[in-house]
Amino acid sequence: MTKHIPVLLHDVMAALGDLRGRRIIDATFGAGGYTRAFLEAGAAVTAFDRDPNVTDDAAQIAAEYGERFNFIPRPFSAMAELKDTYDAVVFDLGISSMQIDIPGRGFSFRADGPLDMRMSANGLSAADLIEQADVSTLADILRDYGDIKKATVLARAIKAALPKTTMQLRDLIHVPRDVAPVFQALRIAVNDEMGEVRRALDAVPGLLVPGGKCICVTFHSLEDRIVKNTFRAWTTAPGDPRMPAVAAAPFSMIAPKTPTAAELENNPRARSAHMRGVIKSY
DSSP, X not given: OOOOOOTTHHHHHHHHOOOTTOEEEESOOTTSHHHHHHHHTTOEEEEEOOOGGGHHHHHHHHHHHGGGEEEEOSOGGGGXXXXXXXXXXXXXXXXXXXXXXXXXXXXXXXXXXXXXXXSSSSSOOHHHHXXXXXXXXXXXXXXXXXXXXXXXXXXXXXXXXXXXXXXXXXXXXXXXXXXXXXXXXXXHHHHTHHHHHHHHHHHHHHHEEEEEEEEEXXXXXXXXXXXXXXXXXXXXXXXXXXXOOOSSSOEEEEEEEOOOHHHHHHOGGGTTOEEEEEEEOO
């Protein structure tokens, strides 16, 4: 199994600045790479993750850092229910190396496993979604989340076959360049990933103190577009005719970052990563 390496960690830490005594939300705990870095820098961390496989890592960090670490085993959209305010909210979006590399999770087309793709243990699996969706809905998923050109044709083939494993699904996709996008599209739909991002970002302005920061690391164009457009709206002055301001308070933009050549050499999976951030003005 490939070791999970936190992407753009140096840039995230530089954007956050001095974390001593700060309160941080790590929206995507994963293997705990970001959380551990925040704690080592002196912050208190509230972390979210719906993946039941991360609980051992969370328990280990809790044993080390005690009350400075609070783990909430729920989707990060649940941050909308928090009553406190924080100095930063950090998102490392997308799928983790751990999820991809475990065949039993059903995320990867490189190994055979059940067609599951759930980040949590709840809800419909990818196989269930395929069985229950009609051809039109399945085609929309493939088109909207995977940019599949002949989405209806492929949706009909998938519905006719009702694949139950990753290899069965892969063998139905005759255009090689469509394999990864099809798996991505189903994964996004199964986990409502775009809805999760929108709901969580909607909660961020009310969670941040003045001067608080929101940092997002994205890995594909769909989630990056949501983040970019949201941040653009937050940093638009009220009354600007080019875009209506929707945030409760004005924000300013943090310079975006992408991985350096050195980071890409160490972690090729970082190649599509983008870091974007904003600072709440008051």
